[in-house]
Every structure is written in structure tokens, then in C-alpha cells.
Amino acid sequence: MKLNTLINALNKCNEAVLILRLEDVNDITSFKVEFVNNATQKANGSVPSEIIGKYVKDVYPGVFEEYPALVEAYRDALNGKSTNLGIIPYEDDNVELGQFNCVINPIEENCIGVFYENVTEKINADKTVKKKINELEAMNALLVDREVLMTNLKKENRELKRLSENAA
Secondary structure, eight states, X not given: OOHHHHHHHHHTOSSEEEEEXXXXXXXXXXXXXXXXXXXXXXXXXXXXHHHTTSBHHHHSTTHHHHOHHHHHHHHHHHTTOOEEEEEEEEOOSSSOSEEEEXXXXXXXXXXEEEEEEEOHHHHHHHHHHHHHHHHHHHHHHHHHHHHHHHHHHHHHHHHHHHHHHHHO
16 A cells, blocks of 8 residues: 555544654653644644644643553553553643543554544534433423323313212
8 A cells, every 4th residue: 555545545534533752761751743644633723734743742741741541551662562541631832621532552663653532522412412302301300290180180170070070
């Protein structure tokens, strides 16, 4: 497969892809961005051409200090282990607070892949849908209760009419 074909395929993915290379094996903070796809910009605002070749610690300030689970996943990937971090909150000076579904995979020696998607809008939409469902279920319960009450009142009314007719 041609390299351009692979790059084109990665750029068509909805999931953000970062390929990071460790420059100094004795310094976990020495990862440099080797490749990012176009979805990265949508996910967190990082313009691919502006971050390739830069250190992760410069592109995503505080990542090594504030996200120990992410750093541990980086270490695991360097040792050949993939880690699904699930949904994690993330923010920094350049990225507003969001929820990201994140997986870290080994690529080759001293090289890892970070695959993530900003799922904040999906989570918020799910919350809105759940709230609306709860409101509709509450309304349905009220309407059902009202219908039961009306049915009982009609039965009671018919019974009273019957007793009234029998008494007359």
C-alpha cells in the first residue's frame, strides 16, 4: 500500500489519530507529534500542520502532570500494550473541557498511536433525550391515571343512574 493511500484513509476517519514518537527513552514527556489526521482539528481544535513535529507537552500543556492515566497508557503502549481509557474529561489552555473516548495503541518501537473522539455533544444529546423520555413517561403516567379516574367516574355515574332509575 502506498503511504499516500494510508494517509488519505486516516484523514477520512471520524476518529482523531495522533502518532507520537518518543525522542528520549528516559523522558516520558519527550513525545513529539509525528502525524495527525484531519479529525483532530474537529475533535479539539488542533490544526494538523501546526502541531506536527512539536512536543506533546507544548501542544497539550499540562497533559503529563494532570492526566496520570493517560501517561500510564503511554508507558503501556511503549511496552506493547493497548489501553482503552474509555471516556475521560480533558481540557487545557488550547482545548475547552470536553469528554473524549480514548484508546492508546503501540505502533512500533518508541512510537504510539492515540485514537480519540470528542463525545461531549453525544453525551449531552443523550442526557437531553433521557430527560425528555422521563418527562414523557411522567406525562404518560398522569394521563393514564387520569384515564383510569375518568373510567371509574363513568362507572360510578352509571351505577348512580341505575340506582336512581330503580328507586323511581
